[in-house]
Amino acid sequence: MEKLKMGVLGCSGHYAKRIAVPMLESLLIEPYAIASRDLRKSEEFARRWGFSKAYGSYEELLQDKDIDFIYNPLPNHLHLPWIKKAADAGKPMLCEKPLTLNAQEAQEAAEYCAKRKVPLMEAFMYRFHPQWQHSRDLVRSGEIGSLMATHCVFAYNNRDPRNIRNIAEYGGGALLDIGCYAVSSARFMMGQEVERVFCTMQRDPEFKTDILVSGILDFGAGRRSTFTVGTQLFSNQRFDVYGTGGSLSIEVPFNMYNDVSGRIHVATDVGRRIVETEIVDQYLLEFDSFARAILEKTEVPTPVSDAINNMAVLDALKKSAETGLWCEVEKP
Numbered sequence: 001m002e003k004l005k006m007g008v009l010g011c012s013g014h015y016a017k018r019i020a021v022p023m024l025e026s027l028l029i030e031p032y033a034i035a036s037r038d039l040r041k042s043e044e045f046a047r048r049w050g051f052s053k054a055y056g057s058y059e060e061l062l063q064d065k066d067i068d069f070i071y072n073p074l075p076n077h078l079h080l081p082w083i084k085k086a087a088d089a090g091k092p093m094l095c096e097k098p099l100t101l102n103a104q105e106a107q108e109a110a111e112y113c114a115k116r117k118v119p120l121m122e123a124f125m126y127r128f129h130p131q132w133q134h135s136r137d138l139v140r141s142g143e144i145g146s147l148m149a150t151h152c153v154f155a156y157n158n159r160d161p162r163n164i165r166n167i168a169e170y171g172g173g174a175l176l177d178i179g180c181y182a183v184s185s186a187r188f189m190m191g192q193e194v195e196r197v198f199c200t201m202q203r204d205p206e207f208k209t210d211i212l213v214s215g216i217l218d219f220g221a222g223r224r225s226t227f228t229v230g231t232q233l234f235s236n237q238r239f240d241v242y243g244t245g246g247s248l249s250i251e252v253p254f255n256m257y258n259d260v261s262g263r264i265h266v267a268t269d270v271g272r273r274i275v276e277t278e279i280v281d282q283y284l285l286e287f288d289s290f291a292r293a294i295l296e297k298t299e300v301p302t303p304v305s306d307a308i309n310n311m312a313v314l315d316a317l318k319k320s321a322e323t324g325l326w327c328e329v330e331k332p
């Protein structure tokens with residue numbers, strides 16, 4: 001099978017650290033073109049990670065007719081404009097999370113791509129890992145009874161003022177960078193949408209970005225999710241699920257290693273056990289699933305409507321933190 005040629009916007013550290021090696025193993029994707037505003041930088045990146053072509057601008061890359069789809073790991077504030085430019089060039093896009101800065105922009109992106117019949121997907125890699133698939137199957141089967149609550153913690157310590165996560169005008173801050181995971185994972189496990197939220201937020205006096213965010217997501221009928229995310233805390237992540245007949249916990253829910261099994265701790269009246277899932281690379285699964293949808297001309301595995309719904313919850317959380325009140329989740 002001929003591989004799809006992938007173009008990447010920007011020589012991102014995220015791509016080099018987590019995606020570059022898996023892409024060299026893909027049977028569906030060829031890392032074909034890389035672009036940077038610094039041609040020498042993109043040429044060096046191309047040599048290191050096996051790209052055939054290097055460009056000195058994103059515009060040049062989009063003009064390459066041989067490229068089959070675009071991966072967009074640019075800073076958050078650049079997602080929407082380059083989604084549109086890729087769509088104008090007829091290029092499907094896998095765009096890093098969060099898809100945009102707010103739900104209105106996500107809706108705009110979705111409509112823009114739909115009019116041009118160009119696939120668009122938000123890149124939440126964790127959903128493709130078998131530890132999440134199996135956990136949701138356990139919940140759906142009723143093994144832990146009726147699902148009533150989830151709790152998520154996701155934190156790291158980054159005080160670099162030059163890092164895009166600490167630059168407010170770039171869409172930095174804990175809520176957009178990792179709060180999006182807390183909201184997405186709760187919605188994924190609950191299997192329904194959030195009705196209202198409550199949120200508290202602490203900001204860095206220098207960066208002006210949110211550095212510690214805690215929230216409650218109310219799904220109705222007494223079901224709720226809580227979370228805390230932080231960008232100046234000891235690095236930590238976990239996801240816990242509580243039902244009327246048991247509980248489960250995912251050890252490393254998001255930045256899961258690609259060389260060890262996933263581990264799910266399950267507790268019920270019958271007993272306690274640790275379920276180990278197969279060793280996989282969740283980025284390879286994500287990218288290959290997106291590529292397969294393009295090749296087979298089917299819907300992308302994570303519909304863009306999911307990104308819009310996730311951004312609507314993030315918008316409500318921000319509003320709640322500003323007002324100190326419970327806020328309804330409003331769709332754009």
